[in-house]
Amino acid sequence: MKKHLVIFISIFLFIFVTAAAENEAQIAESIIDITNNLEWSANGPRAGEKVILGVVGESSVTGELEKLASSASVEIRIKAFTDDMSDCHVVYTPTTDLKNLAKVLKQAAKAKLVTISSAKDFARYGVMINLMADGSKLNFEINKMVLDDAGVKLDSKILKKATII
Numbered sequence: 001m002k003k004h005l006v007i008f009i010s011i012f013l014f015i016f017v018t019a020a021a022e023n024e025a026q027i028a029e030s031i032i033d034i035t036n037n038l039e040w041s042a043n044g045p046r047a048g049e050k051v052i053l054g055v056v057g058e059s060s061v062t063g064e065l066e067k068l069a070s071s072a073s074v075e076i077r078i079k080a081f082t083d084d085m086s087d088c089h090v091v092y093t094p095t096t097d098l099k100n101l102a103k104v105l106k107q108a109a110k111a112k113l114v115t116i117s118s119a120k121d122f123a124r125y126g127v128m129i130n131l132m133a134d135g136s137k138l139n140f141e142i143n144k145m146v147l148d149d150a151g152v153k154l155d156s157k158i159l160k161k162a163t164i165i
Helices: 002-036 061-069 098-111 144-149 156-161
Strands: 038-040 051-056 076-081 090-093 114-117 129-134 137-142 152-154 162-164
Touching: 002 038, 002 051, 002 061, 002 090, 002 114, 002 129, 002 137, 051 061, 061 076, 090 098, 098 114, 137 156, 144 152, 152 156, 156 162
Parallel strands: 051 076, 051 090, 090 114, 114 129, 137 162
Antiparallel strands: 038 152, 129 137
16 A cells, blocks of 8 residues: 555656646746847847846746757846846746735836746736746736836737737
8 A cells, every 4th residue: 555655646746747847848938938029118138238037036947048048039148136136127036925026026117127927817916927827838918008118019929829917
């Protein structure tokens, strides 16, 4: 009986870890795709300047982003940070904690940074682009009002895939 339980738990953990890694890869691919397809009015990188994509805190998505950044159509530098995001253009927050989200959004609003998250309903709280896993598919939610307020335009191909909030 113990042996069967250990085997069952091992299989369950393997499936869970594999699904989580696949989800992280999807999130990272989507973040890079979004970053490739942004048009800034005034607050984005200047011509020839790298896009600084900041990741709030520690996240397993950071490694995936670093792998994918080299193949992006725009030059992207990945930066992990905890407090100062002033030199970023795009910020990904992996948090699901509303208190942490409020801090990030307050700083990002001042600098008019593009904000991306992957937590349920965060677009309703002010995140510009929210990525949500639905089985093996990743859905987009766009808070168009906040995106427009920051003077950022997103490629129409991405907008067509998204739910506009």
